[in-house]
Amino acid sequence: MKLFVVLTLFPEAMEAYASSSILGVARHKGLVRTEFIDFRDFARDRHRTVDDRPFGGGPGMVLKPEPIAEAVEWAEARHGACRKIALCPSGRRFQQGVAEEYLAEERILFLCGRYEGFDERIVTVLGFEKLSLGEFVLAGGELPALCAIEAVARLVPGVLGDERSALEDSYARRDAPDDNQRGGNQRDGNEQAPRADLDHPHWTRPRLWRGAAVPEVLMSGDHAAIARFRAAEALRRDQLRGLDQLRTAPGAAAPAVRRPDSR
Numbered sequence: 035m036k037l038f039v040v041l042t043l044f045p046e047a048m049e050a051y052a053s054s055s056i057l058g059v060a061r062h063k064g065l066v067r068t069e070f071i072d073f074r075d076f077a078r079d080r081h082r083t084v085d086d087r088p089f090g091g092g093p094g095m096v097l098k099p100e101p102i103a104e105a106v107e108w109a110e111a112r113h114g115a116c117r118k119i120a121l122c123p124s125g126r127r128f129q130q131g132v133a134e135e136y137l138a139e140e141r142i143l144f145l146c147g148r149y150e151g152f153d154e155r156i157v158t159v160l161g162f163e164k165l166s167l168g169e170f171v172l173a174g175g176e177l178p179a180l181c182a183i184e185a186v187a188r189l190v191p192g193v194l195g196d197e198r199s200a201l202e203d204s205y206a207r208r209d210a211p212d213d214n215q216r217g218g219n220q221r222d223g224n225e226q227a228p229r230a231d232l233d234h235p236h237w238t239r240p241r242l243w244r245g246a247a248v249p250e251v252l253m254s255g256d257h258a259a260i261a262r263f264r265a266a267e268a269l270r271r272d273q274l275r276g277l278d279q280l281r282t283a284p285g286a287a288a289p290a291v292r293r294p295d296s297r
C-alpha cells in the first residue's frame with residue numbers, strides 16, 4: 035500500500051479533503067494511506083513555536099528547522115525512509131510525468147510550508163527535494179500537496195472505477211504497455227498516426243441542450259469513425275494549446291497564425 039505522510043500546520047483541513055473524493059475511495063479500498071502530522075507537536079517550547087524572524091531582515095516569518103526535523107525523524111522511524119518533498123514555488127514543476135515517477139515510490143513525505151517558507155537547511159541537511167505546483171504563490175503547501183497526492187493516487191491500479199480513464203486522460207504516457215487498449219484516442223491500429231497530449235472533448239445526454247447538439251458521429255455506433263473523430267479533436271486541442279503557449283510565452287510576439295475557434 036502506498037503511504038503519503040504530510041507535515042502540515044493544518045492537518046484537519048487536509049483530512050477533510052482526503053476523507054472524501056477519490057482519495058477517500060482509495061483509502062477505503064486499502065490502496066493508499068495518508069497520515070497528516072502537525073509539526074507544531076514537535077516544537078519544544080511552551081508556546082509551541084514553529085517560526086522565527088528571517089536572518090538578514092525583511093518581512094514575514096520563516097519555519098524553523100528543528101520541529102520539522104524531529105517530525106521527519108519520528109515519521110521515518112515509524113514507517114521507514116521516505117522520499118521527501120518540500121512544497122515550494124521555486125521547486126521542480128509538478129507535471130503528470132512527475133506523478134508517474136512518484137507512483138514508483140512506496141512512501142512519500144510532503145512538507146507544507148507557510149509564511150515566507152522554511153529554513154533552507156531543510157533542503158540541504160534533511161535531503162528534501164523542492165516541488166512547485168506552478169508559477170503562482172499560495173499561502174501554504176497544503177493545496178499543492180493534496181494536488182500531488184491525488185494525481186498519484188488516481189494512478190494506483192484499482193483506485194479508479196475504469197482503468198482506461200487514467201490512460202486516456204490528458205498528459206497520460208502514450209507509450210504505456212497497454213496503451214493499445216486505449217479507447218478514446220486509439221487510432222485504429224495505425225501506430226504512425228500522431229498522438230495527442232490532451233484528451234478529446236466529451237458529451238453526454240441530453241442530445242440537444244440549449245440549441246447545442248452532440249456531434250452526430252458519436253451516436254453513429256461506428257467505432258472506427260468515433261475513434262478518428264476523437265483523435266482529430268484531441269489533436270486540435272493540442273494545436274490550440276500550442277498556440278496559446280506561443281502567445282503567452284515571455285517576450286513572445288503574437289503568432290502570425292489566426293487562432294481557430296476553441297471549445
Ligand SMILES: C[S@@+](CC[C@H](N)C(=O)[O-])C[C@H]1O[C@@H](n2cnc3c(N)ncnc32)[C@H](O)[C@@H]1O
Nearest residue numbers: 121122123147150151166167171172173174175
Ligand atoms: C507564501 S508561500 C512562500 C513564498 C516564498 N516566499 C516565495 O516567494 O517563494 C508559503 C508556502 O506556500 C507553499 N506554496 C505557495 N505557492 C506554492 C506553489 N506554487 N507550489 C508549491 N508550494 C507553494 C510553499 O510550501 C511555501 O513555503
